[in-house]
Amino acid sequence: MSCAACPSLRPFVFSSVAVLCFISIFLMYRSDVQYRDFGIYIGQGNPFCPAFLCAEEAQTKDTHPTNSTELHNNQSSQEDPGTITSLTPPTLQSSTITSLTPPTLQSSTITSLTPPTLQNSTITSLTPPTLQSSTITSLTPPTIQSSTITSLTQKIQAAAVDAEPDTIVLIWMYPFGSTFPLSCAVFNISRCQLTDDKTLYNKAHGVLFHHRNINGQLVANIPKMPRLPFQKWVWFNMESPANSHPISELNQAYNLTCSYRLDSDIPVPYGYMEPLKSEDESFKLPAKDKLVCWIVSNWNARFRRVEFYNELKKHVEIHTYGRAFGKQVNHEDYSKIISTCKFYLSFENSIYTDYITEKFFRPMKLGTVPIALGPSRQMYEEHVPRDSFIHFQDFSTPKELAERLLYLDQNHTEYMRFFNWTSKFKVKDSDFGREHACQTCKYLQNHKEYQAVKDLNSWFWG
Structure with missing residues (x-):
């Protein structure tokens, strides 16, 4: 063979040598290569299962947990110890995330989710577990019975009433000088303090003035002090317009009227x-x-x-x-x-x-x-x-x-x-005088708003 043929044989020689070297290396290390049977990945009791194979199985198991507490315990014991040591942006360090396949995060343990560095915690699942009735009986507010509300309301109202002072009605003058008992118990009206003590004027919620006793003695029979903001002056008269006369100076002085007329603020007929x-x-x-x-x-x-x-x-x-x-x-x-x-x-x-x-x-x-x-x-x-x-x-x-x-x-x-x-x-x-005072007290208890008689003379004498 001449030397002229050598160049054409040179690539073949090199290829042959390379194949022989590869075969030698393969035979040298073949005892260390292990080929797992694919069936082991779905074997019973295997502590590890690839997420792409076991995601559906994990979802099936999570669908019907016995209760929420049990669900967390089971998941914690079966998760693969993959760990995310930090979620500090911008780089996720020292972590292995087995799977982020939504909607369920399978086979992972997250050490921390607390920003900026999530430390020392394990979250067994980011998928909200189904809340079983055995654990949470109801998320709906319980029905409150109307009887309970009524009872509670009555107690609150009673406490409010007890906290309030008695209503004070000052009899500025007795009608025609005829006194009467200063009690409203006979009318089943409570929390009323009737008084003829004028030193209590500054505390009186209402002051009762008998019209016929004022006539002719205006200066002597009207308080020298101004009416207090919370106080009501009550005009009291049981005579007909023909038997009583208007007092122009007091035409707009009163807050309430008390008489036999049914359109009075506090009507008290002669009988009923x-x-x-x-x-x-x-x-x-x-x-x-x-x-x-x-x-x-x-x-x-x-x-x-x-x-x-x-x-x-x-x-x-x-x-x-x-x-x-x-x-x-x-x-x-x-x-x-x-x-x-x-x-x-x-x-x-x-x-x-x-x-x-x-x-x-x-x-x-x-x-x-x-x-x-x-x-x-x-x-x-x-x-x-x-x-x-x-x-x-x-x-x-x-x-x-x-x-x-x-x-x-x-x-x-x-x-x-x-x-x-x-x-x-x-x-x-009607109990003349006494009933008017007691009905006035009852009215004041139920009507605390401001009121005024704009034109007494036109209403009664007009």
Whole structure:
């Protein structure tokens, strides 16, 4: 073989030598190479499983944990000890993250998540575990029963009431000088302090002024001190406009009104009906020996009641009593006389809105049918049943009324229909002065807002 062929053989020689060297090295190290069977990765009990193979299995196991506490314990014991020592930006150091495959982070232990350096903590899972009912019974606020709320509210209100001082009502002057007990227990009104001690003026929540006692003595009968911001002055009057006169200086001085008028701030009529109680006696009609009676002291020929009486007496007998007829009547005699009459002339001395006095209510209480002369029938019916009385305007003339009275005198069944109300109600007289003071106290307890009477004179006398 000539030397001219050597260059063409040179690459082949080198290739052959390289193959021989590779074979020699392979044979030298073949005892150290281990080829794992792929099946070991899915073997039971193997402490390690590649994330791409076991992610689905891990999700299946996490779907139905027995409770949240158990879930954390199991995951902590089965995680591969891969560790992230720090998440300090910008470089993640000394860490091995097996998998970040969402939604579940499998087989990893995170040492810290606390920025900027997360240290010394292990988070078994970043996937929120399912909260089982055995661990957390309810995330819904428990239902609070209305009875519990009501009870709690009542206790709070009671505590608030107990913390408040008693309401003080100062009686600046007794009506017509007639004193009365300074207690409201009879009306079931509590936390009221009635007083006539004027040194308590600066503490009084309300001051009660009787209008008729102020007339003619304005300077002497009005406080020298100004009204306090929290205090209310109460105008008290039970006389009709014809029997009392306005005081221009006090037209806008009051905060509240207390009178027989139903549109007063504190209405207190002369009488009223209330339901019967089990202990009340059944109604029994008193023995009657007179048809019509009238007791009167204030006589004035121009009064409407006098004019009507003068016509009525021409057609029916009327038994008259009182100072106007020279027959003084005391309280005991008054009751005896009226109870023996079938009808009583409940004639008011003047006719004004809601002015219905004891002349009407007392005969009803004593078992006598009142014949009303005063405001409209409708106003009377706001106080008593419509078939419990006779109104003077029910008849076109006094003569027609007399004829009706004579008929009822002879027809007992018809007459007794006027007392149908007695099976359900009884009549009460108002406690003059005392009831006004107590009702004022009750009103003040329930109305603490500011109030004022803008034009008293127009309202009452206008």
